[in-house]
Amino acid sequence: MEQQCPLCNGLIEVSENCPSCDGVMMDSGRITAYLGPYSAYLEQQSNIEKCVHLLACQECGLDIRVSVDTVPL
Ligand SMILES: [Zn+2]
Ligand SMILES: [Zn+2]
Numbered sequence: 001m002e003q004q005c006p007l008c009n010g011l012i013e014v015s016e017n018c019p020s021c022d023g024v025m026m027d028s029g030r031i032t033a034y035l036g037p038y039s040a041y042l043e044q045q046s047n048i049e050k051c052v053h054l055l056a057c058q059e060c061g062l063d064i065r066v067s068v069d070t071v072p073l
Contacts, residue, residue: 003070005030005051016055016066023059030054031065 006012007027016025031052050067057063 001072003049004073005068005070007053007068008051009073012068014053014055016064018057018059018062019064020062021057021060023057025055025064026058028054028056028063 007014008030014025014027017023018025031054049070051070053066053068055064055066
């Protein structure tokens, strides 16, 4: 079995509200996807236990990072 991110795999939905305006946050994807393959530290870290996602508010545009616990799939 492999540790996988349930959010990346569509098993869960983003359930965060914007800390600024309480709007709906939308998943903008993994942070590692933005940083590319050169970010060895982040990549390694997310592969082992956490997947870091960028969430963007649909109302005010604020973005936050959330760490998603990976699960064995
Ligand atoms: Zn993920
Ligand atoms: Zn907002």
